[in-house]
Amino acid sequence: MISFLIVTSTVALVMFGYRRMLRYLRYFQQEEYTAVRFHGWLRTNRAWDRRGSALLAAAFVLALFTPFALAAVTVGFVLLFIGEPDPRKAGKIRLNMTQRATKIFQLALGLFASFVALFTVALRHDIPLLLLLLVLAVQAIPHFLLLANLLLSPFERRLQRKFLNEAKEIFRRHDPFTIGITGSYGKTSSKAALGHVLSATVGPTFCPPKSINTPMGITREIRERYRAEQRYAVIEMGAYGPGSIKRLCDLTPPDAAIITIIGIAHLERYKTAETVYQAKSELPQALPAEGLLICNGDDDGARRMATEFAKETTLLYGFDTSKGHLDCIGRNLTFDAAGSRCEIEWKGAKYELRVKHLGRPAVSNLLGVFTMACALGADPTIAIASMKNLDQVDNRLVLVDEGGVLWLKDAYNSNPVGFEAALEMLRVLEAPRKILITPGMVELGHEQELQNERMGKLAADSCSTVIVVGETNRAALERGLRAGGLPEESIVAIPSRDEAFARLRELLRPGDLVLVENDLPDLYEHKESF
Amino acid sequence: MKRVAVLFGGVSVEHEISVISALQAIGAIDTTQFTVIPVYIAQSGRWYVGDRLLDKAMYKELPQALEMLQEVTLLPFPGTNGLTTRAKSGFLSRWTGKDETIPVDLFFPIFHGQYGEDGCIQGLLELAQVPYVGSDVTASSIAMNKYLCKLAAKAIGIPTLPGVLLGRAEIRKDLSRARKQIFDAGLTFPLFVKPCHLGSSIGVSRATDEAALDAALVQVCRFDTHALVEPCVTKIMEINVSVRDGKEPAVSVVEIPVASDGVLSYEDKYLRSGGSKGKAAAASEGMASLTRVIDPQDLDPNYKTQVQESAYALFKALGSSGVGRFDFIVDLEKGQLFFNELNPIPGSLSFYLWEKCGPPVLFTELLTSIMDRALERYAVKRELEQSVGFKALAR
Numbered sequence: 001m002i003s004f005l006i007v008t009s010t011v012a013l014v015m016f017g018y019r020r021m022l023r024y025l026r027y028f029q030q031e032e033y034t035a036v037r038f039h040g041w042l043r044t045n046r047a048w049d050r051r052g053s054a055l056l057a058a059a060f061v062l063a064l065f066t067p068f069a070l071a072a073v074t075v076g077f078v079l080l081f082i083g084e085p086d087p088r089k090a091g092k093i094r095l096n097m098t099q100r101a102t103k104i105f106q107l108a109l110g111l112f113a114s115f116v117a118l119f120t121v122a123l124r125h126d127i128p129l130l131l132l133l134l135v136l137a138v139q140a141i142p143h144f145l146l147l148a149n150l151l152l153s154p155f156e157r158r159l160q161r162k163f164l165n166e167a168k169e170i171f172r173r174h175d176p177f178t179i180g181i182t183g184s185y186g187k188t189s190s191k192a193a194l195g196h197v198l199s200a201t202v203g204p205t206f207c208p209p210k211s212i213n214t215p216m217g218i219t220r221e222i223r224e225r226y227r228a229e230q231r232y233a234v235i236e237m238g239a240y241g242p243g244s245i246k247r248l249c250d251l252t253p254p255d256a257a258i259i260t261i262i263g264i265a266h267l268e269r270y271k272t273a274e275t276v277y278q279a280k281s282e283l284p285q286a287l288p289a290e291g292l293l294i295c296n297g298d299d300d301g302a303r304r305m306a307t308e309f310a311k312e313t314t315l316l317y318g319f320d321t322s323k324g325h326l327d328c329i330g331r332n333l334t335f336d337a338a339g340s341r342c343e344i345e346w347k348g349a350k351y352e353l354r355v356k357h358l359g360r361p362a363v364s365n366l367l368g369v370f371t372m373a374c375a376l377g378a379d380p381t382i383a384i385a386s387m388k389n390l391d392q393v394d395n396r397l398v399l400v401d402e403g404g405v406l407w408l409k410d411a412y413n414s415n416p417v418g419f420e421a422a423l424e425m426l427r428v429l430e431a432p433r434k435i436l437i438t439p440g441m442v443e444l445g446h447e448q449e450l451q452n453e454r455m456g457k458l459a460a461d462s463c464s465t466v467i468v469v470g471e472t473n474r475a476a477l478e479r480g481l482r483a484g485g486l487p488e489e490s491i492v493a494i495p496s497r498d499e500a501f502a503r504l505r506e507l508l509r510p511g512d513l514v515l516v517e518n519d520l521p522d523l524y525e526h527k528e529s530f
Numbered sequence: 531m532k533r534v535a536v537l538f539g540g541v542s543v544e545h546e547i548s549v550i551s552a553l554q555a556i557g558a559i560d561t562t563q564f565t566v567i568p569v570y571i572a573q574s575g576r577w578y579v580g581d582r583l584l585d586k587a588m589y590k591e592l593p594q595a596l597e598m599l600q601e602v603t604l605l606p607f608p609g610t611n612g613l614t615t616r617a618k619s620g621f622l623s624r625w626t627g628k629d630e631t632i633p634v635d636l637f638f639p640i641f642h643g644q645y646g647e648d649g650c651i652q653g654l655l656e657l658a659q660v661p662y663v664g665s666d667v668t669a670s671s672i673a674m675n676k677y678l679c680k681l682a683a684k685a686i687g688i689p690t691l692p693g694v695l696l697g698r699a700e701i702r703k704d705l706s707r708a709r710k711q712i713f714d715a716g717l718t719f720p721l722f723v724k725p726c727h728l729g730s731s732i733g734v735s736r737a738t739d740e741a742a743l744d745a746a747l748v749q750v751c752r753f754d755t756h757a758l759v760e761p762c763v764t765k766i767m768e769i770n771v772s773v774r775d776g777k778e779p780a781v782s783v784v785e786i787p788v789a790s791d792g793v794l795s796y797e798d799k800y801l802r803s804g805g806s807k808g809k810a811a812a813a814s815e816g817m818a819s820l821t822r823v824i825d826p827q828d829l830d831p832n833y834k835t836q837v838q839e840s841a842y843a844l845f846k847a848l849g850s851s852g853v854g855r856f857d858f859i860v861d862l863e864k865g866q867l868f869f870n871e872l873n874p875i876p877g878s879l880s881f882y883l884w885e886k887c888g889p890p891v892l893f894t895e896l897l898t899s900i901m902d903r904a905l906e907r908y909a910v911k912r913e914l915e916q917s918v919g920f921k922a923l924a925r
Contacts, residue, residue, distance in 0.1 A: 089591075097594070199752070200702070200748050200751065200752065201702070352741065354741060379702075379704075379705070381705050381706070381744060382702060382705055382744070382748055384741075384744070385705065385741070385744035385745045385747070385748040386745070386748045386749075388741065388742075388744075388745035389745050389748060389749045389752075
């Protein structure tokens with residue numbers, strides 16, 4: 001009877017381990033299978049097991065009196081197994097069972113099961129001790145994932161290298177005219193817009209979707225989606241540190257480049273603004289001398305790159321002619337609820353641009369796109385017409401009317417440039433009451449406090465109420481708001497996102513304009529219990 | 531029991547709408563006479579069978595859910611007796627996998643848009659020499675080419691709006707010349723710009739000035755090789771009618787769809803909520819959920835007769851089959867009626883129009899009648915002499 005219970009409780013524990021491991025795998029995947037980051041996540045979220053361990057601890061106490069405690073273990077783990085949510089079906093960012101995820105999962109589960117089996121066989125005569133040791137096994141579930149990943153990494157690296165070489169070979173053979181886009185902000189929207197405009201003007205264009213900007217992401221896109229008739233390719237080049245753009249340029253050697261803005265995003269990773277500049281300048285350096293370099297003339301960093309790494313054709317775009325020469329000039333930029341409008345001057349001719357996008361940075365990106373398309377021989381009228389059809393990227397300063405309340409959704413990862421532009425929209429759009437809800441900006445290193453304070457100060461003019469979410473940037477934002485002269489009763493600080501939105505809903509009246517700035521993903525906000 | 535393979539999905543922008551229409555039809559097919567084999571053509575163009583296809587929730591889990599289904603194909607030659615299964619790739623399947631036949635007596639394509647409604651799939655069914663429901667290659671492809679369909683209607687005396695056809699290359703070469711062609715043909719703003727071959731409202735836009743016209747033309751080029759530009763009737767009423775095949779084609783009652791802003795957009799057709807039901811409910815019911823007036827009693831009987839007679843005449847002239855929906859528009863200012871377009875496989879198969887006929891034709895009955903008709907047509911076709919064999923080379 002006891003040995004039967006040993007078997008059933010082991011099976012139940014492994015079933016529970018199966019579900020639990022999937023849940024951890026979801027976060028391991030979100031942390032890009034990086035041990036350090038996954039560890040950081042475990043620590044900051046205190047995501048270690050509680051339920052399984054509590055069950056085993058209770059069973060341990062019971063087992064001191066009767067070995068039938070194992071029956072409780074069986075029932076308990078079956079119940080926990082049923083209660084565990086399936087991360088492949090639930091949650092904001094779901095677990096995607098890719099080949100890599102499947103391999104890691106299978107190996108990790110195998111390791112876990114063998115460990116449990118080993119313990120059980122060895123300690124079948126000392127049930128209380130067995131139960132205590134099983135607590136260790138349950139606690140180790142996330143670490144089995146790390147171990148599996150480590151064991152698989154030589155094979156994974158070899159496979160990745162093989163795929164990378166295949167992708168490289170595809171580009172070498174077909175040799176599409178490749179345009180790299182980098183900058184601290186605006187890469188993804190510029191890429192999507194350029195892909196759209198080039199397809200409508202010069203010809204079929206390869207343009208990986210979303211914000212795919214890593215070597216493996218681009219490799220996969222090339223292997224699975226590149227078509228031989230695509231004579232142009234637009235590649236977003238993300239800089240995750242010195243050398244990462246260089247690696248991308250090695251994979252997809254660029255013939256042309258757009259530099260949007262050299263800002264201070266991810267300053268935590270880079271430490272100084274100069275390192276950011278150096279990392280981004282790997283793109284113009286990779287261009288051949290006869291290449292085409294297009295830079296945002298309004299941005300000092302991008303302008304400096306245009307001088308330092310000038311190519312046969314180097315063009316500048318922007319709104320501000322006071323900083324020096326511009327080849328493509330945007331003038332008379334205005335906004336209304338339908339979008340933005342501006343006049344573009346290019347090669348002596350004037351064009352009227354009307355787009356759904358809101359905010360100066362979005363239109364600035366489109367100036368870059370227009371310049372690139374025209375430099376590649378596109379008919380400017382068709383380029384303008386195709387930009388009119390462009391849809392905005394979700395959650396990047398999008399205006400929506402929901403039951404009489406106007407929402408300016410700028411939920412995507414916030415930065416000083418975007419935040420400032422969003423506040424400008426809040427200022428120019430008409431509404432009786434204007435509300436800002438934000439947790440502030442993160443990942444700005446030593447600038448974080450200063451920048452959040454600055455935004456607070458800017459927001460004070462244009463808002464009637466500000467809801468500050470969470471604690472991270474609360475002090476800095478509030479300081480800024482007060483310095484800007486916002487009365488105390490108009491500043492509302494609320495610890496969690498859910499409560500903040502609940503409060504907001506209470507406040508709302510028809511006609512209100514709400515800016516949702518930087519709605520952080522569940523990786524930061526939502527706490528799961530284990 | 532006849533085994534009917536209902537084909538749906540397909541490589542088209544209207545993929546989802548096809549799934550909705552097909553699931554509606556499958557739910558209504560008379561199971562005492564027919565056994566249904568749902569055949570889903572995924573967006574990749576591959577064909578799958580399996581009972582899970584009947585569960586709407588499965589479509590939310592694509593493409594992973596495809597792994598639970600059996601891949602099949604229809605071979606393009608006669609005598610295969612149905613669908614052929616494809617072995618899964620993989621170590622085990624190499625030993626166990628064998629091509630098997632899933633017998634099918636009748637194919638029922640329920641697609642909207644490209645490849646499924648325009649004669650492409652019908653061509654494959656012809657090559658395989660199997661009976662299928664609906665219009666043949668010619669009738670389907672003319673119906674789905676808005677310009678040719680207008681020409682056909684005009685040729686048999688049905689009034690249509692003037693239209694200018696512009697090729698993608700012409701538009702992309704010189705927008706101002708393209709615009710000039712439109713104005714030279716006597717068209718003035720406001721204008722309607724549509725993709726010539728697409729069935730839904732995707733890519734359709736209204737232009738009131740040159741900038742909007744440019745954008746509309748460039749937009750069509752994303753989806754189609756040709757753009758059709760027509761005058762936009764500002765005070766407009768739409769009238770739709772359905773025609774179904776039989777020994778003699780029959781015409782349904784008419785309907786007046788009610789649009790939010792004078793033109794049915796994709797959102798109006800498939801996403802707009804018809805009241806308290808909410809978006810999700812409306813979307814999953816497709817065309818059947820649109821706000822509309824069926825068999826309006828206060829409609830000028832002249833319009834009604836004209837619509838029904840024109841639809842009947844065009845159905846016959848094109849040699850259409852199955853059930854089609856003919857859309858007309860009335861310029862309320864001038865009191866003129868125009869034929870607008872023909873859907874050879876309409877959303878929800880227009881069952882909601884047949885239910886309101888006198889005597890009512892219920893969805894099940896409608897499906898049975900067009901399936902029986904498909905088998906009759908097939909029998910006639912098989913009777914036609916085919917001369918196949920070696921003559922010239924045999925000498």
